[in-house]
Amino acid sequence: MRDVLVQVGAISKVSSSYIFLDGLGNAVFYFLPIFLAIASAQVFKATPFLAAATAAFLLYPNIVNMYEWANNVGWNLTLFGAIPITYAKYPSSVLPIILIVFVQSKVEPILKKIIPDLLMSILFPVLTLFITCISGIIILGPIGTWIGDGLAAGITWLNNTVSWLVPTVVGALSPFLVITGSHYSLFPVATQNLAQLGYDTVLIPGMMASNMALAGVSFAVAIRSKQKMYKSYSASAGITSFFGISQSSLYGNAIPLKKPLYASIIGGGVGGFYAGITAIKARSFVTPGLLALVGFSSDTGNIINAILTCVISFAATFALTIILGFEEPDAATVAELTGQAISEEDTAEVQKAAEEARVAASEAEVTAAEIGYEAEKVTITSGATQLGQDLGLTEKEEQSADKPDVEE
Numbered sequence: 397m398r399d400v401l402v403q404v405g406a407i408s409k410v411s412s413s414y415i416f417l418d419g420l421g422n423a424v425f426y427f428l429p430i431f432l433a434i435a436s437a438q439v440f441k442a443t444p445f446l447a448a449a450t451a452a453f454l455l456y457p458n459i460v461n462m463y464e465w466a467n468n469v470g471w472n473l474t475l476f477g478a479i480p481i482t483y484a485k486y487p488s489s490v491l492p493i494i495l496i497v498f499v500q501s502k503v504e505p506i507l508k509k510i511i512p513d514l515l516m517s518i519l520f521p522v523l524t525l526f527i528t529c530i531s532g533i534i535i536l537g538p539i540g541t542w543i544g545d546g547l548a549a550g551i552t553w554l555n556n557t558v559s560w561l562v563p564t565v566v567g568a569l570s571p572f573l574v575i576t577g578s579h580y581s582l583f584p585v586a587t588q589n590l591a592q593l594g595y596d597t598v599l600i601p602g603m604m605a606s607n608m609a610l611a612g613v614s615f616a617v618a619i620r621s622k623q624k625m626y627k628s629y630s631a632s633a634g635i636t637s638f639f640g641i642s643q644s645s646l647y648g649n650a651i652p653l654k655k656p657l658y659a660s661i662i663g664g665g666v667g668g669f670y671a672g673i674t675a676i677k678a679r680s681f682v683t684p685g686l687l688a689l690v691g692f693s694s695d696t697g698n699i700i701n702a703i704l705t706c707v708i709s710f711a712a713t714f715a716l717t718i719i720l721g722f723e724e725p726d727a728a729t730v731a732e733l734t735g736q737a738i739s740e741e742d743t744a745e746v747q748k749a750a751e752e753a754r755v756a757a758s759e760a761e762v763t764a765a766e767i768g769y770e771a772e773k774v775t776i777t778s779g780a781t782q783l784g785q786d787l788g789l790t791e792k793e794e795q796s797a798d799k800p801d802v803e804e
Contacts, residue, residue, distance in 0.1 A: 488591035492540030560672030566602025567668020595677035605667030612713030640685025659716035667709025
């Protein structure tokens with residue numbers, strides 16, 4: 397929004413409005429370690445408020461300013477006059493706080509075992525904060541910073557040498573990443589890029605191409621489908637994919653119909669390839685759909701190429717889906733895919749069949765009980781007769797004359 401208003405001349409970069417809008421867009425990224433601390437604490441089973449307090453310590457203005465000043469003048473920071481402190485930039489960082497909270501999750505159980513219950517409420521938070529904060533600025537924070545710098549250097553190298561590779565792969569394989577949930581593993585990478593480089597070329601461009609490709613699938617299916625229910629569902633799925641929510645297109649169109657899935661892989665890959673060779677850069681972390689174009693508006697060439705990426709992905713996949721065709725599912729499958737309720741007639745038939753099955757089961761149960769009763773009756777009668785004969789109360793039946801004896 398800030399960049400759009402600047403481009404149209406509504407505000408100036410030296411105005412207070414620009415500063416307010418800049419803060420609105422960047423405040424979340426500046427304090428990102430606090431949000432990551434809370435989320436990481438939930439994953440690692442640590443205390444969220446203590447994790448957030450550790451992140452707040454790293455972002456404390458006096459500490460941040462001291463780091464910057466020491467780095468600029470070449471002064472070596474130390475703790476207690478003996479322990480060296482390595483320079484690190486913690487605002488907008490990702491990996492340092494994740495490592496610190498992970499260690500916190502290992503420290504807390506140990507402290508809970510050794511601290512007496514009487515002093516738990518006092519010593520536990522104090523010792524946890526002391527250990528995590530001190531180990532953070534001495535060891536964990538610098539390690540996380542070095543890893544982040546290495547990752548940023550790797551991304552920069554890819555952008556300078558094979559800029560088309562990552563967006564192409566992400567654009568083509570995003571459907572499988574979403575199916576397996578692996579796309580979440582790219583979120584920290586994108587966030588790290590935005591924090592250190594100021595832009596992302598790994599996640600957002602490729603996934604935007606993939607979402608536009610899935611939108612092309614859904615609109616092509618909506619045009620070619622003969623069932624009104626499936627047409628309506630597919631058109632709706634295509635609209636949501638335009639805005640970056642493509643699960644309906646993926647699970648309702650692409651995967652069940654198979655050929656449209658292949659078309660989306662090709663179309664997403666082609667769009668991602670164009671995004672890569674034109675080196676479009678996302679300046680903000682937004683859902684990769686049409687609304688994400690705002691994040692590409694840093695300059696005219698970037699936004700134009702981002703729009704062309706969307707057009708290429710959509711058009712290529714739409715055309716391929718029409719050309720390759722697909723086998724339309726039957727009404728029952730459509731109802732299952734779309735989650736639509738069945739008609740009243742079908743409901744009545746199902747209820748009638750269920751009632752008939754219930755009556756048949758009841759009759760079978762009665763018949764089985766009668767057969768069991770008769771069998772039990774015969775068994776009891778036979779046993780009583782045999783017992784009477786053995787006790788001499790009744791005469792044994794004479795063997796039939798025409799039946800020969802078994803033994804001579």
